[in-house]
Amino acid sequence: MAHETQRITGAPQPTGKAPPGAVYRIRPGYTLREVAGEHLAIPVSDEAGASGRLAILNTTGKFLFRLLQRGMTREMLLTEMLEAFDVSPEEARADIGTFFAQLAQNGLLHINSLEDTK
Numbered sequence: 001m002a003h004e005t006q007r008i009t010g011a012p013q014p015t016g017k018a019p020p021g022a023v024y025r026i027r028p029g030y031t032l033r034e035v036a037g038e039h040l041a042i043p044v045s046d047e048a049g050a051s052g053r054l055a056i057l058n059t060t061g062k063f064l065f066r067l068l069q070r071g072m073t074r075e076m077l078l079t080e081m082l083e084a085f086d087v088s089p090e091e092a093r094a095d096i097g098t099f100f101a102q103l104a105q106n107g108l109l110h111i112n113s114l115e116d117t118k
Helices: 059-068 074-084 089-105
Strands: 005-007 022-026 031-034 038-043 053-056 109-112
Touching: 022 059, 031 059, 038 059, 053 059, 059 074, 059 089, 074 089, 089 109
Parallel strands: 005 053
Antiparallel strands: 022 109, 031 038, 038 053
């Protein structure tokens, strides 16, 4: 079976609104691997709809992917990005929005409210 490859860059901003306090996670069944110098989000199972697509991540995408493996709110991600990268809050928010849009488009993003995690 052939795998589709998606590059996580330049996506439109997401159109849907998540509930306040939403926790974002990488959908189960995906992991991060480095292959030939590229950082890839790859499916490791068909668990929870892992679709068989690969995503090529840049440095920022790799950083965010790792954080999303444990689940974080947008504000938590923003704080982490501002500590790790020399970017303005506006740039960091835009990068997070772009990354979320690409993850959602490719079925890798899972969103739930803080109430769901208690």
